[in-house]
Amino acid sequence: MSVPTELGYTAKHEWVVVKDGIATVGITAFAAESLGDIVYVELPEAGTEVTAGQTCGEVESTKSVSDVYSPVSGEVVEVNGALEDAPETINTAPFEDGWLFRARLSEEPTGLLSAEEYTKLTEGEE
């Protein structure tokens, strides 16, 4: 299972990468594989505030409904609109085209896991 080293992770299977104060957020390949075929995503709208550790959306697969927790605090500046018609992109490219939203950070994210730490965590869950 791929876990890119340049990203930060949460124990709830989100990933985040920060560039110029903007965080891009998605769910990991491990999460996507565990859920099965993703058929629907509910994302925060641009302009809304998200808070680290709080739910900010939903991902639904054939057989499950899951909350998405924001790994960061800030204002949503962009959502991945392509997921509306092609939610399966989260299965095929979770770390690339399957990103969920971008937020302008209101504070530096804390408590993120490294790729190594996240990998250890998922090995415990397999």
Added chain:
Amino acid sequence: MTEGEDGNATHVTTPILSGVPMSEPASVPRATALREIHEKAGATLVDFAGWLMPLRYGSETAEHRAVREAAGLFDLSHMGEIRLSGPQAAEALDHALVGHLSKVKVGRARYTMITDADGGVLDDLIVYRLGEHEYLVVANAANAPVVSAALAERAGGFDVEVSDESADYALIAIQGPRAVEILAPLTDADLDAIRYYAGYEHTVAGQPVLLARTGYTGEDGFEIFVRPAAEAPRVWEALMAAGADHGLVPAGLSARDTLRMEAGMPLYGQELTAELTPFDAGLGRVVKFDKDGDFVGRAALEKASRTARARRLIGLVGRGRRPLRGGQEVQRDGVTVGTITSGAPSPTLGRPIAMAYVDGDLDTATGAFTVDVRGRGEAVDVVELPFYQRQS
């Protein structure tokens, strides 16, 4: 991100499989004879009714499509097989079940039900008549012990032996438009001569089996009862090899559930429960009053057949993309009129589908229908069941 429960506000951490009572999982689920094959194929295995069963091997949507367009292979070894043999096997079943099993010809099968004295459905069944004095009753995994005990009790006054042979059998289903061409080279049977809902003793890959043209997917296909179960891996591998060039893929319970939903087929625990009669479920046709003698549930069912139905099963198709799920409330012009029993994204329709019980006298031709999905009204259309019917 945490995984949540289908439809309800409370969240749990297991994937949702409809049809299983929400009880504590069995301490150690039983494995079928095909477990190692599933593991090698990379299956996600889940505890389903006390059995460790393949949920999916890869993409469940791809498995679903393969069954509609080519063929899929299912391990259904969790199903219960109960044999009735003896001079009065037919009479015993006429008494124990709502169907007219003595009228079924040898080699044919019937979809039927077993109810309690109040007419509440204990399980839906397929009964195969193997001989003049021999039947095989196939029950849902979760209900097999109840069905087996009820049959033994109800057969009490008859000259018949009831034996629960669930542990002896493995059950493999091959379903889809290419099932015939895949199976034909492996069997001594003339498949064209086996009609829908017929089953006979034949061989598959040299193994004696009960080969039946039945299924739960809305496609043509066969169910292969293998005894002893230990021979099942060989039969499975032979079918997979024969199907390699025909698009055959192994398919899990997730695909099985979406396939049966599209076909409008009820699932015990969802559309059928002990609180509902066959008439409530719109399946009153399985109740045969024109048979000799009394049968368990007759008086209650005669009454149910004469009274207006309290509820009615309808089909819903979502206008948006958000999946509909069991337990969600159905509303007409903002007023709650029913509850979804099963719902899923339909790969064939490309839309969310659901079955729901609504008030029996509800006017579904007018009004704006919505489903309450965690506080938001999702617009739906009421449609006739099934959602999908194969072109035959």
